Amino acid sequence: MTIVKAPNSGWWRGGVIYQIYPRSFADSNGDGIGDLPGITRRLEHVAKLGADAVWLSPFFKSPMKDFGYDISDYRDVDPMFGTLADFKALVERAHALGLKVMVDQVYSHSSDQHPWFVESRASRDNPKADWYVWADPRPDGTPPNNWLSIFGGSAWQWDTRRRQYYLHNFLASQPDLNFHNEQVQQAVLDCVKFWLDFGVDGYRLDVVNFYFHDRELRSNPARGEPDGSDPAVPATNPYGWQWHRFDKSRPENLVFLQRLRALLDQYPDTTMVGEIGDDDGLARVAEYTAGGPDGQPRLHMAYCFDLLGTPHDAPYLHKVFSRFAEVVGSGWPCWAITNHDIPRVATRWGGTHPPPGLLRAAAALQLSLRGSACLYQGDELGLPEAEIAFEDLQDPYGIAMWPEFKGRDGCRTPMPWEASAPDLGFGSGAARPWLPLAEAHRALAVDRQEADAGSLLRHYRQLLAWRRTQPALLHGEMDLLPVHPQVLAYVRRHAGERVLCAFNLSAEAAVLPLPAGHAVAELLSGSGARGASVQGAELHFEPHGVLFARLA
Incomplete structure (x- = not known):
């Protein structure tokens, strides 16, 4: 079909x-x-x-x-x-x-109180016996492997009904479903x-x-x-x-x-x-x-x-x-x-x-x-x-x-x-x-x-x-400018338009030289961005300043 x-x-x-x-x-x-x-x-x-x-x-x-x-x-x-x-x-x-x-x-x-798990843990041969991840212990009684829970300790919990371990990547009350x-x-x-x-x-x-x-x-x-x-x-x-x-x-x-x-x-x-x-x-x-x-x-x-x-x-x-x-x-x-x-x-x-x-x-x-x-x-x-x-x-x-x-x-x-x-x-x-x-x-x-x-x-x-008014930010590709110790900058480009996005992520003033081939045509208004200006081929930032600009 x-x-x-x-x-x-x-x-x-x-x-x-x-x-x-x-x-x-x-x-x-x-x-x-x-x-x-x-x-x-x-x-x-x-x-x-x-x-x-x-x-x-x-x-x-x-x-x-x-x-x-x-x-x-x-x-x-x-x-x-x-x-x-x-x-x-x-x-x-x-x-x-x-x-x-x-x-x-x-x-x-799921929860260990989910009906699926309640049935699964009841025996090794019920219809949902294989719906969760069960495993026999190693010969010394320890869990089948070294997997750990994100919440601490082993990812395996012993169950006395089945005399097996079940897998839980989180709490023991959150048994893992068997997607196999x-x-x-x-x-x-x-x-x-x-x-x-x-x-x-x-x-x-x-x-x-x-x-x-x-x-x-x-x-x-x-x-x-x-x-x-x-x-x-x-x-x-x-x-x-x-x-x-x-x-x-x-x-x-x-x-x-x-x-x-x-x-x-x-x-x-x-x-x-x-x-x-x-x-x-x-x-x-x-x-x-x-x-x-x-x-x-x-x-x-x-x-x-x-x-x-x-x-x-x-x-x-x-x-x-x-x-x-x-x-x-x-x-x-x-x-x-x-x-x-x-x-x-x-x-x-x-x-x-x-x-x-x-x-x-x-x-x-x-x-x-x-x-x-x-x-x-x-x-x-x-x-x-x-x-x-x-x-x-x-x-x-x-x-x-x-x-x-x-x-x-x-x-x-x-x-x-x-x-x-x-x-x-x-x-x-x-x-x-x-x-x-x-x-x-x-x-x-x-x-x-x-x-x-x-x-x-x-x-x-x-x-x-x-x-919402900036197609380059919604749909454009993204090109990073060279790494800078204070300023992260990249260009978003779409349908022939290039928008420069630059952020001073430090608490100190910063200067970012524009790479060759990049020139600001106009600062974009309306975003609420502030604390940055263009001075020739350089961008000057106040602490935590932000700039959005259209490139020529």
Whole structure:
């Protein structure tokens, strides 16, 4: 049977996706936990910002051991967030505002309370016995290999029912599905289809390179003590001591992604963005978003962690983008500088007192790169990382790794909507929010920045509106200028137009000589960029100055 491919406007190419963490966005019923009706009530903020889509972190049924990334029913809403009817209302409101809706699905693993796993662990010969990754112990009773969990310790958990180990790349309550089983693949595709039929416009796919494992269960090679440069794995975590050659990013994954893409291509204007954590994340992004040898496409776009760490100076970023240019081919990135798993960029890049100019430069940089962009709720406000006391921690990762690693709660605190409200406008104040409110966020609340023409929020709106008028930034190729100790500069070119984008990422004044063959025709206005000027064949920057210019 020939499957007809649905039309796709390509809105996602160069699009801006706004990530919402449902627990912390808006609480409609006063129970201290954000919910779907709360999101619906606040969607106008996202539309006014100028985003193209929202990505909703998981709101599905879950025991919440990992706050929704441990799903026990892929086809229903957890009651703490609302109902299927509430989600339908959210989708309809988003579409009325011109926003696409992308849902976050976790298919590499499920909750141990999912009916699939309950049945699988019951015996070695039931119909779902092979739906998860089970293995016999070695002769001495130890796990079958040296694979490690990202959350610490062995990736293998002993089960007394089957007298076998099962694989969990994260918590022991998050067993890994066995994608080598064709029935598992089809069950996952059926879940994807369920939400597409419901009306969603796409997916964010959690740890998308973790779906398949090595059939032979070969041990990973040693890497040695890490230097702590990987933003996804703190130096205190033994996970970084291995090269993860056999527990993820297996070649079979690419074949399944082609099946997944073929399903989405039956629905108009849909898209997928995958999260990739890998020893060579940029290469995986390129591989996972390019077409296969047979021309069949895979993911529409993907992101890795190279912009989610502390390094952000011009030479480091030049190295990242140079490397990506080498491997990208026909691939398409979605650049993120913060999300629900990473300390907020204001603190990560700016320290205790982040310079306002740095946050403006970071926004301009992210939104002028070749690719799509993903903003995390509160980015547009410049929220710093919240300080969370140990007794208030909720994140199992942080609790296990304390005190050297404090976990992910500091970027997940409630969104500040109203500066004068006791609960910052997060809810009705009837119950204590699930994470403490950050008093440092009060002065940065949405209503306070709405009233300030010079605020970062207003800057984001101006920048996003201007960006829509610049085809070179949405669709153009990207050519890096030579490396500079302070300034990152590149040219975006499209349909005969060349736009120079330059950013002083240092706290000192800087001068960038233009290479031979480059001459500024005019400075582009309307972006909100400031702090730079053209003097002959040189660009002069104030600290954290930004320049957009059309080249002659």
